Amino acid sequence: MxxxxxxxxxxxxxxxxxxxxxxxxxxxxxxxxxxxxxxxxxxxxxxxxxxxxxxxxxxxxxxxxxxxxxxxxxxxxxxxxxxxxxxxxxxxxxxxxxxxxxxxxxxxxxxxxxxxxxxxxxxxxxxxxxAMPWFIDAGLLYYRKDLLEKYKQDVPQTWDQLKATAQLIQDAERKAGKDKMWGYVWQGRAYEGLTCNALEWVASHGGGTIVDDSGKVTIGNPNAVKAITMAAGFVGTISPTAVLNYAEEESRGPFQNGNAVFMRNWPYAWAAAQAADSPVKDKVGVAVLPRGSGDGARHAATLxxxxxxxxxxxxxxxxxxxxxxxxxxxxxxxxxxxxxxxxxxxxxxxxxxxxxxxxxxxxxxxxxxxxAVARPTAATGVRYNQVSSEFQNTVHEVLSKTAKPEEAIARLNTRLHQISRGGKW
Missing domain, CATH: 3.40.190.10 (Periplasmic binding protein-like II)
Structure with missing residues (x-):
């Protein structure tokens, strides 16, 4: 020992x-x-x-x-x-x-x-x-190795590549009779999990971290709008509309049952996918989440x-x-x-x-x-929960097509400035 x-x-x-x-x-x-x-x-x-x-x-x-x-x-x-x-x-x-x-x-x-x-x-x-640390996490991309090999596709490095590959395989599998197949599942319910997913989208497009380390609200920028607009395009195409009510387990279910090509989830899902009774045992790969496009684009995973x-x-x-x-x-x-x-x-x-x-x-x-990208907990202090709630609810409105991305992000930017009292959290 x-x-x-x-x-x-x-x-x-x-x-x-x-x-x-x-x-x-x-x-x-x-x-x-x-x-x-x-x-x-x-x-x-x-x-x-x-x-x-x-x-x-x-x-x-x-x-x-x-x-x-x-x-x-x-x-x-x-x-x-x-x-x-x-x-x-x-x-x-x-x-x-x-x-x-x-x-x-x-x-x-x-x-x-x-x-x-x-x-x-x-x-x-x-x-x-x-508190004492117990386990550490970061968002990961899970993918079906067998399906990517079957359709001669590489692991996507960008969100655009993910959408194209997911659509291609989803359409082909459905044509072959697997009508429950979806291209991509993730956490879209208005809760902390959506904050994590959306932060990854925004940061991967060079759109910042909602609030920076100095306490400055940074969400009101074109790259953030671009990222959320992209994600809204997933819903109803490569992701089921039901994803708007998915948390971790709801997204793991279809993927582990063999009904999704890609999944965003935390590392815990690996053991479940590899369980003896898992339909996708030995068929799953893990990779970093895709990067966005434009200035400042990068691979980003929420810590x-x-x-x-x-x-x-x-x-x-x-x-x-x-x-x-x-x-x-x-x-x-x-x-x-x-x-x-x-x-x-x-x-x-x-x-x-x-x-x-x-x-x-x-x-x-x-x-x-x-x-990994940290949520702005240190900068926002006791108001973090309020910041996260405003962020996730705004994103959810865009994903569910009840708000336009530009207008929603502009309102969020104004609201966070009000909560921060001019950056003084």
Whole structure:
């Protein structure tokens, strides 16, 4: 075992000693996402910690929709409830919840230094380490290797190429009798997932990041309009109209059932696609998302990730921290990488032979994480949720053809200037 792993598991050994000395067992509650295999893996790791320490951990299921989950967290924490001790928190939610979360600095003993600095920086709010990184994400393009080979098509490097290839294969497959085939599925519901998709479109066209690092609103530009106009052209052609109500699992369904050529999703979808009962097992490839066109065009993937935090209202705070340190430690992160293709936040694990074998694409993602596009959470602070809501709702109006792109983006630009109070977030 590495020295880092030994340090990470030291708190568990301490708890074993305490339990052996007659310490009273406790029951903790952890709120986990049920997306993909998350609930199963969360429960498994929590049960393992409970057996090692003599305590009990109950897993609280939460909504898959990130916005709904955030609303639940805010309600529980704002009420001062002690009913949930540990929360699985999206990285863009950390700043919003920070005042209700326990400072882990005195407990972590520097373990966080082994994680991606970008994730640790996101966890530190006002000099307080309020969460521990659990897994890191970036948007990816999934594609059917067999279909691209069948129709002699390359993996698309631009959005224009993706649309052309998706249309070609979709039409040919339908002509062959597969009437449920679509070219491209993604997350189009008006929620945080659409913010991620739309940010990728805009950034890939050189349209900025909605709000830049200095706090300046940048969305009101021709490249942003071009990007959203492009995406609106997907709906009803290479993407079903139902995509306007798709989140991660709704888009994974048709792709994994063999009814889509391309899919935008997070890394977790790889393990599901490769499952023994998956209709597309061994038929799927993973690539970077396409770039746009024009000045500043680039490949762009929204940076994402999840962290674990302790409620400051927990009656078993010290134990809850020990649970978090175990869950975010190398043993559990490796297990999650092997069983669920969740990308570790511990840099050392990207050298692990088992992880590289199970997830061939994972090693290359280290570079992707370094260049991924971050949502403007740092610049907008506690107003990020409002900024994201305005952005996703505006984009959704354009996608659903109820607003014209130029007019919608202009209104959004004005609205964000109002929210920012002249850039003073």
């Amino acid at each position: 590495t020295r880092f792993a030994q340090r990470a598991l030291a708190p568990v050994a301490l708890m074993l000693a305490l339990c052996g000395a007659g310490a009273q067992a406790a029951t903790l509650k952890i709120a986990c996402s049920g997306l993909g295999k998350e609930l199963e893996l969360c429960k498994g790791a929590a049960d393992a910690w409970g057996k090692k320490t003599g305590n009990t951990v109950e897993v609280v299921s939460t909504p898959n929709d990130a916005s709904e989950r955030l609303a639940l967290y805010q309600q529980v924490l704002a009420s001062g409830s002690d009913k949930i001790d540990v929360f699985q928190v999206e990285m863009n939610q950390v700043g919003l919840l920070a005042n209700q979360l326990l400072d882990l600095t005195g407990y972590s003993k520097g373990v966080e230094k082994g994680h991606f600095p970008s994730m640790v920086n996101n966890s530190a709010v006002g000099g307080r380490l309020v 994402g990730g999840q962290e674990l935090a302790v409620s400051k209202h927990s009656k078993n705070a010290a134990l809850a921290v020990e649970l978090v340190l175990y869950m975010a430690g190398p043993e559990v992160q490796k297990e999650r990488a092997l069983k669920g293709s969740y990308n570790p936040t511990i840099v050392e694990l990207y050298k692990d032979a088992d992880i590289k074998k199970a997830n061939p694409f994972m090693g290359s993602l280290v570079r992707t994480f370094s260049s």
